[in-house]
Amino acid sequence: MSFGSPYFTLPDFTYHKPKTLREALELLEKYGDEAKILAGGVGLIAFMKERLVSPSHVIDIKGIPELKKLEYRKGEGLVIGATVTFSELESYQVIREKYRALYQAVKLASDSIIRNRATLVGNICEAIPWVDGPPPLIAYGAEVEIKSLDKVRRVPVAEFIKGPVEIDLEPGEIVTSIHIPDVPSGARSGFVKFNVGSEFALVNLAAYLSLNEEKKDVRLVYGAISPKPVRALEAEKILSSEGDMRTLIISAAVKASEELEVISDVLASEDFRRHLIKILTMNLLTELVEGG
């Protein structure tokens, strides 16, 4: 993907603003891959300027009431509709208190003016490897709900993102919401990223720890180091084993920096990214275990 000389204009298209989900799905069915969904527009409009996409039909879903849903229910979890912006997530008390990794990722994503428009669903649908939305969602085991005229299906975010700019979505389908399971009391989560000069991460990491006596549940999800976010399964095993937590954290951080496939690109070498993985893992886990 090139962010070379930007065009100042957009390609020609017809704008649609459906008032119901059914109307939007009918438009999608009719125009197929000629159509693109517009929510916040910070991705789609920028991509259209670069001519990375040139849809003949743009379907604005901001007029559909059910996609504005942002709701938490104890035991069931959190539902985030397709047009909910980062700023709305930032000011939602439940996210700040219970879903710390998501809250911290939202606060670190881009800048506050972009966050007034950008949506979390848009963020994962773009499937750009260095964005901050996917790692916390994968750490919580979140799923996306996808609707078309004749069916509804749910896919884990981890599988929905297939690779750079590649998602599990057919023409005629739309992502209506993200569902995040409730987090048990005592579970902790957090997010960190390393970036220089731009908001794009060189490495980002979401961690989820539920260290109950009976069942230990640990998830470490890394973004920006590979074509799609990945879990460090061996490091997770180390953290779930018995022993002194500080020693386990150091072993897990070293393991994570070794076990994953890591890319090398113009932003950072593979070695530097591995170093960052080690440091970020150590810092975040220490903070989660020792803090509050």
Next chain:
Amino acid sequence: MVRKISLTVNGYRKTVEVKDNELLIDVLRDKLKIKGVKAACWRGECGLCTVLLNGEPVKSCLVLAVEVDGSEIVTVEGLSRDGELTPIQKAFIEHGALQCGFCTPAFVLASHQLLLENPNPTEEEIKEKLSGILCRCGTYYEIIEAIKSASKFYQKK
């Protein structure tokens, strides 16, 4: 496709003909001649085209004109009342919070909105809220000082 949209810009009702693929920044600058909306990067990075859309700062180079049909837009031209500058504008002048001045409309507008919502922001909050606007002259220190000093006027309101 060409269609008519109506919007309120700085308190005035306007009806404009726009094409579906026209950007809000172009309609404001070229059709409504509101030049306080600056165009620089065109891709949502510099923030100089920031306007208040229904009271929320947004970057108008990433918004379609058709999307704002029925909305209320405020630009820097809409801040002063009866020829009197707002406290934040005066504070920018007093603190010399500009060099070339190209980013000033966006900073003034975003800081005005910030102070309306949070009349006593910490330095961290100011930096976070304004992080989407770039000043290539590097006048950030003075800008932050100006906002701090103007905050007392917003607390009285």
